[in-house]
Amino acid sequence: MAVLLVAEINDGDLAMDATAKAVSAAAQLGDVTVLCAGADCSKAAAQAATISGVEKVLCAQDEVYGHQLAEPVADLIVSLAGGFEHITAPATAGAKNILPRVAALLDVMVISDAIAVVDSVTFERPIYAGNALQTVKSSDGKKVVTFRTSTFEAAETGGAAPVETIATVGSNGLSTWIEDTVAASDRPELTSAKIVVSGGRGVGSEENFEIIKALADKLNAGIGASRAAVDSGYAPNDWQVGQTGKVVAPDLYIACGISGAIQHLAGMKDSKIIVAINKDEEAPIFQVADFGLVADLFEAVPELTAKLG
Amino acid sequence: MKVLVPVKRVIDYNVKVRVKPDGGGVDLANVKMSINPFDEIAVEEAIRLKEAGKADEVIVVSIGVKQAQDTLRTALAMGADRAILVAAAEDIHTDIEPLAVAKLLKAVVDEEAPELVLCGKQAIDNDMNATGQMLSALLGWSQATFASGVDIDGDVARVTREVDGGLQTISVRMPTVVTVDLRLNEPRYASLPNIMKAKKKPLIEKTAADYRVDVSPRLEILATSEPPVRSAGIVVGSVDELVAKLKDAGAV
Numbered sequence A: 001m002a003v004l005l006v007a008e009i010n011d012g013d014l015a016m017d018a019t020a021k022a023v024s025a026a027a028q029l030g031d032v033t034v035l036c037a038g039a040d041c042s043k044a045a046a047q048a049a050t051i052s053g054v055e056k057v058l059c060a061q062d063e064v065y066g067h068q069l070a071e072p073v074a075d076l077i078v079s080l081a082g083g084f085e086h087i088t089a090p091a092t093a094g095a096k097n098i099l100p101r102v103a104a105l106l107d108v109m110v111i112s113d114a115i116a117v118v119d120s121v122t123f124e125r126p127i128y129a130g131n132a133l134q135t136v137k138s139s140d141g142k143k144v145v146t147f148r149t150s151t152f153e154a155a156e157t158g159g160a161a162p163v164e165t166i167a168t169v170g171s172n173g174l175s176t177w178i179e180d181t182v183a184a185s186d187r188p189e190l191t192s193a194k195i196v197v198s199g200g201r202g203v204g205s206e207e208n209f210e211i212i213k214a215l216a217d218k219l220n221a222g223i224g225a226s227r228a229a230v231d232s233g234y235a236p237n238d239w240q241v242g243q244t245g246k247v248v249a250p251d252l253y254i255a256c257g258i259s260g261a262i263q264h265l266a267g268m269k270d271s272k273i274i275v276a277i278n279k280d281e282e283a284p285i286f287q288v289a290d291f292g293l294v295a296d297l298f299e300a301v302p303e304l305t306a307k308l309g
Numbered sequence B: 001m002k003v004l005v006p007v008k009r010v011i012d013y014n015v016k017v018r019v020k021p022d023g024g025g026v027d028l029a030n031v032k033m034s035i036n037p038f039d040e041i042a043v044e045e046a047i048r049l050k051e052a053g054k055a056d057e058v059i060v061v062s063i064g065v066k067q068a069q070d071t072l073r074t075a076l077a078m079g080a081d082r083a084i085l086v087a088a089a090e091d092i093h094t095d096i097e098p099l100a101v102a103k104l105l106k107a108v109v110d111e112e113a114p115e116l117v118l119c120g121k122q123a124i125d126n127d128m129n130a131t132g133q134m135l136s137a138l139l140g141w142s143q144a145t146f147a148s149g150v151d152i153d154g155d156v157a158r159v160t161r162e163v164d165g166g167l168q169t170i171s172v173r174m175p176t177v178v179t180v181d182l183r184l185n186e187p188r189y190a191s192l193p194n195i196m197k198a199k200k201k202p203l204i205e206k207t208a209a210d211y212r213v214d215v216s217p218r219l220e221i222l223a224t225s226e227p228p229v230r231s232a233g234i235v236v237g238s239v240d241e242l243v244a245k246l247k248d249a250g251a252v
Helices: A016-026 A042-049 A070-083 A093-105 A209-219 A227-231 A262-268 A297-307 B037-051 B068-078 B098-112 B131-139 B192-198 B239-248
Strands: A002-006 A031-038 A054-061 A086-090 A110-114 A116-119 A122-127 A132-138 A143-147 A163-165 A175-182 A195-199 A222-225 A252-256 A273-278 A291-294 B002-006 B009-011 B033-035 B057-064 B082-087 B116-120 B142-153 B156-163 B166-173 B176-180 B203-207 B219-225 B234-236
Touching: A002 A016, A002 A070, A002 A093, A016 A031, A016 A086, A016 A143, A031 A042, A031 A070, A042 A054, A042 A163, A070 A093, A070 B131, A070 B142, A086 A093, A093 A110, A093 A143, A093 B098, A093 B131, A093 B142, A093 B156, A110 A122, A175 B142, A195 A209, A209 A222, A209 A252, A209 A297, A222 A227, A273 A297, A273 B239, A291 B239, A297 B239, B002 B037, B002 B098, B009 B068, B033 B037, B033 B068, B037 B057, B037 B068, B037 B116, B037 B176, B057 B068, B057 B098, B068 B082, B068 B192, B068 B203, B082 B098, B098 B131, B116 B131, B131 B142, B131 B176, B142 B166, B156 B176, B166 B176, B234 B239
Parallel strands: A002 A031, A002 A086, A031 A054, A054 A163, A086 A143, A110 A143, A195 A222, A195 A252, A252 A273, A273 A291, A291 B234, B002 B057, B002 B116, B057 B082, B082 B203, B116 B176, B142 B176
Antiparallel strands: A116 A122, A122 A132, A132 B219, A175 B166, B009 B033, B142 B156, B156 B166
């Protein structure tokens, strides 16, 4: 059975990690054709062709696809949909913007953030921010699915799939790109960082977040915050980890001064190793931490920063 | 300009989610329910547009069980002008799928002719993150998802979007569907007088059948389960011990 996988492309480059992880998920459904859509997608298409398990790469090159705007990219995908039983993508912000639009145009439901493929019509996905898992079976003719990449291993590279340039369908001019503002920081992006250091209400102020930043910089980690810290104005909202913020699953998550409210745990409990530093030994965060340290974070965190690396 | 804001009644974000012992879904009986937090931000944004003189009327709509009346009253107390309840389910455990919700919302849009639909980016129960995009597709409108800034200027809206690794700014042609993210604003608390006033604001009740929309699900839920439980590890006595453990585990 034929599977279309929409590649994640940033500025002409393939997001290799996200795409290769989605390939290993999609390959469980059938032969994978990767779609690269961009203003200049030749580079991304060549990169996608090297992912093992990819049968073919389609390269749709047009200015209108340059910034992955939902309307033209969805129209392109719908124009190709006839040949595929599954339309898939890594569950990135880009794909979450586009694929539900594709699904509605095809009059099918979207299956967002699948974490396991049970069979060709049945998928497992988290609901309630991961506090429950649901197995859903689709009755739609075409299945539109995004895969949560943190739960799949990346497919190997070493393949050499053929690349085919395809016709494009143009734009209806509903939206125009103005600018991208990349976060003004050299730190890794929160959801893809291997290590995340987070601060909670216990950090006490925006200024005090400097000690969290120092540890993060030492570890080349992303920075997170609990909702309590965000609500208190200590940290910006895009740092928020939790049910109403970002869901992260890094190799190492260091929670500093975070009590461990349910809504926070939902956003980080799939991390491989969790470290909790909190002066309250009764804090619920210790119930999920692999390594807990009952200590004043203002002493322990700088000490940890000094002793690591 | 009319603004339509769909709001969903969901489990309160502070409540611990419990899966029913028979695997038949999440237990919602006698659980505190609230307005979906992202929808609350959308309501706030719509009210601010009205306060800024850019919107004339804010209409809130909820699709689901009759109890969603409470959710609509919350939005009315914040400052929305009137409400529409589309009853589409009897059982509080029935979740109407985003595709069906989008079809019902399209019917409401056809009737009310708003120029802007402001939605939450996702509901914190099914986490689908789909309704706004689907509605936009069905209407053939532009879409701007995950908004952290919305500036409406005549027949276009300039929207700043939260994307992976930063922000993207786009310009969309009106009418449009915007889905909102957390940073857009901080919703107000409804004052007691406004809560009292909200009780008298118009709230009309419709059904899915009134709009001739089939809400039967496309996805059959085979099972709902608890995620694997994470067990507590060890408590270390010092930073030195923590560093040693992390090095042993290959984590740093």
